Amino acid sequence: MFFDRKHYSDELLLKLYKALLTPRLIEEKMLILLRQGRVSKWFSGIGQEAVAVGSTMALAEDEYVLPLHRNLGVFTVRNCPLAKLFAQFQGKPGGFTKGRDRSFHFGTHEHHIVGMISHLGPQLAVADGIALADVLSKNKKVTLVYSGDGGSSEGDFHEALNVAAVWDLPVIFLVENNGYGLSTPSREQFRFRSFINKGIGYGMDAVQVDGNNVLDVYDTISQLARSMRLHPRPVLVEALTFRMRGHEEASGVKYVPQELFDEWTKKDPVANYEQFLLKEEILSPVVIKEIKAGIKQEIERGLEEAFSQEPPQVNTRQELADMYAPFEQIIQESAHNKTTEKRFVDAISDALRQSMEKYPNLVLMGQDIAEYGGVFKITEGFADTFGKARVRNTPLCESAIVGAGLGLSVMGFKAMVEMQFADFVTCGFNQIINNLAKSHYRWGQNADVVIRMPTGASTGAGPFHSQSNEAWFFHTPGLKIVYPSNPYDAKGLLNAAIEDPNPYLYFEHKFLYRSISDDVPDDYYTVPVGKAAVVTKGDDITIITYGLAVHWALEILKQLPEVSAEVIDLRTLLPWDKETVAASVKKTGKVLIAHEDCLTGGIGAEIAAWISENYFAYLDAPIMREGGLDTAVPFAPALEQNFLPRYRMEEKIKQLAAF
Numbered sequence: 001m002f003f004d005r006k007h008y009s010d011e012l013l014l015k016l017y018k019a020l021l022t023p024r025l026i027e028e029k030m031l032i033l034l035r036q037g038r039v040s041k042w043f044s045g046i047g048q049e050a051v052a053v054g055s056t057m058a059l060a061e062d063e064y065v066l067p068l069h070r071n072l073g074v075f076t077v078r079n080c081p082l083a084k085l086f087a088q089f090q091g092k093p094g095g096f097t098k099g100r101d102r103s104f105h106f107g108t109h110e111h112h113i114v115g116m117i118s119h120l121g122p123q124l125a126v127a128d129g130i131a132l133a134d135v136l137s138k139n140k141k142v143t144l145v146y147s148g149d150g151g152s153s154e155g156d157f158h159e160a161l162n163v164a165a166v167w168d169l170p171v172i173f174l175v176e177n178n179g180y181g182l183s184t185p186s187r188e189q190f191r192f193r194s195f196i197n198k199g200i201g202y203g204m205d206a207v208q209v210d211g212n213n214v215l216d217v218y219d220t221i222s223q224l225a226r227s228m229r230l231h232p233r234p235v236l237v238e239a240l241t242f243r244m245r246g247h248e249e250a251s252g253v254k255y256v257p258q259e260l261f262d263e264w265t266k267k268d269p270v271a272n273y274e275q276f277l278l279k280e281e282i283l284s285p286v287v288i289k290e291i292k293a294g295i296k297q298e299i300e301r302g303l304e305e306a307f308s309q310e311p312p313q314v315n316t317r318q319e320l321a322d323m324y325a326p327f328e329q330i331i332q333e334s335a336h337n338k339t340t341e342k343r344f345v346d347a348i349s350d351a352l353r354q355s356m357e358k359y360p361n362l363v364l365m366g367q368d369i370a371e372y373g374g375v376f377k378i379t380e381g382f383a384d385t386f387g388k389a390r391v392r393n394t395p396l397c398e399s400a401i402v403g404a405g406l407g408l409s410v411m412g413f414k415a416m417v418e419m420q421f422a423d424f425v426t427c428g429f430n431q432i433i434n435n436l437a438k439s440h441y442r443w444g445q446n447a448d449v450v451i452r453m454p455t456g457a458s459t460g461a462g463p464f465h466s467q468s469n470e471a472w473f474f475h476t477p478g479l480k481i482v483y484p485s486n487p488y489d490a491k492g493l494l495n496a497a498i499e500d501p502n503p504y505l506y507f508e509h510k511f512l513y514r515s516i517s518d519d520v521p522d523d524y525y526t527v528p529v530g531k532a533a534v535v536t537k538g539d540d541i542t543i544i545t546y547g548l549a550v551h552w553a554l555e556i557l558k559q560l561p562e563v564s565a566e567v568i569d570l571r572t573l574l575p576w577d578k579e580t581v582a583a584s585v586k587k588t589g590k591v592l593i594a595h596e597d598c599l600t601g602g603i604g605a606e607i608a609a610w611i612s613e614n615y616f617a618y619l620d621a622p623i624m625r626e627g628g629l630d631t632a633v634p635f636a637p638a639l640e641q642n643f644l645p646r647y648r649m650e651e652k653i654k655q656l657a658a659f
C-alpha cells in the first residue's frame with residue numbers, strides 16, 4: 001500500500017496512527033467481552049477504521065458528522081469519553097441515551113455528532129438540514145454523513161443527494177463500499193460500476209478513495225472540505241474498503257469467499273500504516289508498544305467505570321415525559337381587539353406570516369410553495385416578503401424534506417413542512433415516526449418541525465387526495481396533533497404549533513379552506529394545545545368530534561331542536577382533552593364520537609375505550625361511533641357522500657337521543 005505523506009508533519013502522522021489504533025483496540029476488547037457474554041451485540045468495523053478516522057480527523061471539531069454502525073472511529077476521534085461510550089453500549093444510565101437506545105444510535109452536540117437510527121438512510125437528509133442551517137447562518141462549514149453501499153439502495157439516499165445538489169448544500173456523502181449489505185453482495189444491490197458514476201446523475205462531483213489508506217482518506221476529505229467551505233456544494237466520496245467480520249458478531253461470515261479475506265488482510269489499514277510509519281522512522285517498535293499500552297489502559301479504565309454502573313432505575317413518569325421536549329405553553333392573547341373577516345385558508349396564511357415575522361429562524365419548505373404560493377395559495381407572496389432562502393421550493397421528496405427539518409432543528413432552527421396533500425405524507429412516514437417522534441426520548445434532541453397536512457374529502461378528489469390519516473400518527477408517542485375546525489382556531493393553533501419545540505402534525509381540512517370565514521384577530525395569538533372547545537352546551541347527549549365533522553354535527557342538530565346536545569370539538573388530537581370529555585360524559589351519560597376518518601382503528605375507538613374504562617358508571621347508553629366507511633375514499637360524488645359519515649351521523653344522533 002502506498003502512502004503519500006505530502007506536506008504532513010510527523011506529529012500529524014502520529015496522531016492519525018493513534019486515532020486509527022484506538023477503535024481497533026476497543027473492538028478487539030469488545031470481541032472478548034462479547035464471547036464472555038458481557039456485551040450483547042457488536043457491529044464490527046475492523047478493517048474499515050481508516051474511513052471513519054481519516055474523514056473525521058479532516059474536519060474541524062465543530063463540524064457535524066453523522067456516522068453509522070461501524071464508525072466507532074468517529075466517536076473516538078471526537079474524544080467521546082470511553083466510559084460514557086461503554087456505558088452506552090451496555091444500556092447504562094451513564095451512556096448517551098439513559099439506556100433507551102443501543103450501540104451508536106445517539107447524537108451528542110458536545111462532540112458535534114448526530115447518530116443514526118437503524119433505518120440507515122434517514123440520516124442523509126438530516127445532514128442536508130444541518131448543512132442548510134450552516135448556509136442560512138453563513139457558517140463556512142461542511143457536514144459529513146456516511147452511507148453503506150447497501151444503504152445506498154434506499155430512496156433516502158437518492159432524495160438526500162438530490163436535495164443537496166439542488167440546494168448547493170456543503171455535505172460530504174461518504175459511501176463506505178465494503179462490498180456487502182449484510183450478506184448480499186454489491187452485484188445483487190446495484191448495477192453501476194462505481195459510486196463515482198452516480199455523481200454525474202446528481203450533478204455533483206464524485207471522487208474515489210482507498211478506504212484502507214488513512215492518509216488518502218484524510219487528504220481527500222481535507223481538500224474537499226476546504227473547497228466546500230468556500231464554495232458550498234455537495235460531493236460524493238466512495239471509499240473502497242472491506243468488512244473483515246460479520247455484519248454483527250452473531251451472524252458469521254460463511255457467505256464471504258476466503259480469497260476476499262486473504263486479499264483484504266494484506267490491505268489492513270492499521271498494519272499497513274504502522275509499517276509505513278516504521279519505515280519513515282516516525283515510529284519504533286518500542287513506541288508502538290507504549291502507545292498500545294496507553295490506549296489499552298484507557299480502555300480498561302473506561303470499562304471498569306461503565307461496568308460499575310447500575311442499570312437504569314425505572315421511572316415511568318420520566319419515561320413518558322421525555323418523549324417530548326419540555327415546553328410550557330403560555331397563551332398569547334391578541335394585542336388589540338381589531339378583527340377582520342377571514343376565510344379558513346386566510347387564517348392559516350396569517351399565522352404563517354406572523355410566525356415568520358416572529359421567528360427569523362423559521363424556514364418553510366414544500367413543493368411549489370415559493371413563487372407559486374403552494375397549490376392552495378397559502379404562501380402566496382411569501383417568497384417576495386421573506387426571500388427564497390426561508391420559503392423553499394423543494395424537489396418532490398417528502399422524506400428528505402422532513403429529515404432536513406430535523407437537521408434544521410439540530411442547529412436550533414424551526415421548520416414548517418407543507419405536504420401538498422396529507423396523502424403524500426406516506427412518502428415521509430419513516431422520518432416522522434422514527435426520527436422526529438423519537439429523537440427527544442432517545443438522546444434529548446427535539447424536532448422543532450410542524451408538518452401541515454391539507455386533509456379530507458368532500459372535494460371529489462378520489463382515493464389519493466382525500467384521505468384522513470390522523471390516526472396513523474395518533475398512535476405514535478412523541479408527536480402532537482392539532483386539527484382546527486374554524487378560522488380562529490386555525491390561526492391560533494398553527495401559531496401555537498410553531499411556537500412549541502416539539503414535532504406537530506397540523507391538519508387543515510381542504511373543504512373548509514374557502515367555505516367558512518369568521519372574524520379573526522389581526523394580531524398574533526395562540527390557542528391552547530390539548531384543550532377541547534365546547535361548541536354547544538347540552539344535557540341529553542355528548543358529540544365528540546373534530547374538523548369538518550363539527551360542522552356536520554351542528555347542521556344536523558339544527559334540524560333536531562328537540563335534542564339538547566353538547567358538541568365537543570377536540571381541536572387537539574394528541575394529547576386529547578380527557579378532562580373536558582369526562583365532564584361532559586358525566587353530565588349527559590350518552591356519547592357519540594364522530595370523525596370523517598374510517599371507523600376501524602380511528603381515534604373514536606381510543607376515546608370510546610377510555611370512556612368506558614373510566615366512566616362506565618355514568619353511561620346511560622352504549623358509546624356510539626360514526627366514521628367514514630372502511631374503504632378508500634371514492635371519486636364520484638355519490639360514492640364519496642356515501643363514504644362520508646355525514647348522513648349516518650344523523651341516524652346515530654337520533655338513535656342515541658332516543659336510547
Ligand SMILES: Cc1ncc(C[n+]2csc(CCOP(=O)(O)OP(=O)(O)O)c2C)c(N)n1
Nearest residue numbers: 070118119120148149150151178180181182
Ligand atoms: C430500512 C432497513 N432495512 C433493513 C435493515 C437491516 N440491515 C441492517 S444493516 C443492513 C446492511 C447494510 O449494508 P450497508 O449499508 O452496505 O452497510 P454495512 O453494514 O455493510 O456497513 C441491513 C440490511 C435496516 N437496518 N434498515
